[in-house]
Amino acid sequence: MPPMSADSAKRAMERPLQEPDAQAEAFAVVRQAHQMESTEDYVELIDDLITSQGEARLVEVAERLGISQPSAGKTIARLQREGYVTSEPYRSIFLTEKGKSLADKSRERHDVVYKFLLKIGVSDATAKIDSEGVEHHVSEETLDAFRRIIDAG
Amino acid sequence: MPPMSADSAKRAMERPLQEPDAQAEAFAVVRQAHQMESTEDYVELIDDLITSQGEARLVEVAERLGISQPSAGKTIARLQREGYVTSEPYRSIFLTEKGKSLADKSRERHDVVYKFLLKIGVSDATAKIDSEGVEHHVSEETLDAFRRIIDAG
DNA sequence: TCGTAAATTTAGCCATGGCTTAGTTTATAC
DNA sequence: GTATAAACTAAGCCATGGCTAAATTTACGA
Numbered sequence: 001m002p003p004m005s006a007d008s009a010k011r012a013m014e015r016p017l018q019e020p021d022a023q024a025e026a027f028a029v030v031r032q033a034h035q036m037e038s039t040e041d042y043v044e045l046i047d048d049l050i051t052s053q054g055e056a057r058l059v060e061v062a063e064r065l066g067i068s069q070p071s072a073g074k075t076i077a078r079l080q081r082e083g084y085v086t087s088e089p090y091r092s093i094f095l096t097e098k099g100k101s102l103a104d105k106s107r108e109r110h111d112v113v114y115k116f117l118l119k120i121g122v123s124d125a126t127a128k129i130d131s132e133g134v135e136h137h138v139s140e141e142t143l144d145a146f147r148r149i150i151d152a153g
Numbered sequence: 154m155p156p157m158s159a160d161s162a163k164r165a166m167e168r169p170l171q172e173p174d175a176q177a178e179a180f181a182v183v184r185q186a187h188q189m190e191s192t193e194d195y196v197e198l199i200d201d202l203i204t205s206q207g208e209a210r211l212v213e214v215a216e217r218l219g220i221s222q223p224s225a226g227k228t229i230a231r232l233q234r235e236g237y238v239t240s241e242p243y244r245s246i247f248l249t250e251k252g253k254s255l256a257d258k259s260r261e262r263h264d265v266v267y268k269f270l271l272k273i274g275v276s277d278a279t280a281k282i283d284s285e286g287v288e289h290h291v292s293e294e295t296l297d298a299f300r301r302i303i304d305a306g
Numbered sequence: 307t308c309g310t311a312a313a314t315t316t317a318g319c320c321a322t323g324g325c326t327t328a329g330t331t332t333a334t335a336c
Numbered sequence: 337g338t339a340t341a342a343a344c345t346a347a348g349c350c351a352t353g354g355c356t357a358a359a360t361t362t363a364c365g366a
Contacts, residue, residue, distance in 0.1 A: 027217075027219050050161075052169070057313080059313060064180075067355090068354075070316085070317095107168075111168075120298045128171065141279045145273045191323080222343075227322085243343070312363080314362085315359080327346100329346075330345070332344085333342075334340085
């Protein structure tokens with residue numbers, strides 16, 4: 001093992017490693033959040049499309065996600081397998097109860113993050129982009145902290 | 154197309170859809186961030202291990218990520234292919250210049266998010282977990298907003 | 307009604323990143 | 337110095353989620 005530099009020693013003091021299992025747990029949470037990410041993005045988007053346009057077509061879902069139609073279709077098939085949506089061949093996409101309630105929860109979370117970012121002075125364009133990425137990784141506790149700040153005047 | 158309910162009409166007013174290409178862009182940013190996520194997690198962890206323990210062994214990387222050794226090894230191989238790390242068979246793992254500078258940037262970002270969460274009243278345990286997920290999805294603009302709040306008394 | 311364009315599906319490609327099982331190398335302890 | 341344990345690699349499995357190209361179905365306008 002090479003000797004430790006002064007700098008390294010300093011950083012090791014200031015920023016000690018976590019316990020291995022606590023750190024592993026944090027990464028596990030991220031990986032799990034990650035698995036739900038695309039599911040949440042899809043149901044949220046589908047719900048928005050149904051609300052604004054009366055129906056959710058694959059072509060529109062793909063366009064708004066910025067991916068090809070077959071890619072979107074493949075994921076929609078998974079969502080159907082997992083009970084979030086229903087749709088018959090060549091028809092538009094509907095949310096199940098399960099899908100709708102996940103969509104509602106996701107949108108709520110998304111909105112809190114978005115409004116919070118605006119509140120602390122982030123521009124609208126950046127708030128839109130960052131909230132899309134951040135929404136899947138904030139716990140209820142953090143959301144509550146965000147809500148307190150939103151509501152504070 | 155089915156008729157729109159009163160509720161839906163209301164929500165459509167309050168939360169209009171974004172432009173398709175702006176929305177697609179936001180998702181593209183998330184997907185790209187996503188591709189960098191594991192790279193950043195690895196180099197940051199490897200750097201921390203080198204600093205605290207003098208070297209980074211695969212067994213430790215795997216343990217702290219909470220995944221199997223072969224899984225960690227496969228990703229390390231990718232990182233080597235992409236020029237972030239070097240390592241010879243059965244030896245410990247080193248960061249290249251490129252890897253080291255990414256690690257530094259990631260740690261900085263991670264620390265800002267972590268400290269910010271503490272500052273707004275999130276518990277230490279939650280701040281550790283959430284910062285792990287959030288760090289990859291905050292823009293420089295948002296980080297600056299976080300820094301302002303951290304520095305504000 | 308019928309031809310064409312748009313939407314959707316199918317098939318098959320690729321990379322990532324999990325996993326297990328089994329083999330190899332290294333390090334250690336006796 | 338050698339046996340054993342620990343660390344690592346190899347091989348091969350799986351699901352996800354991108355892609356393209358080609359086939360099919362639907363919808364629409366002339």
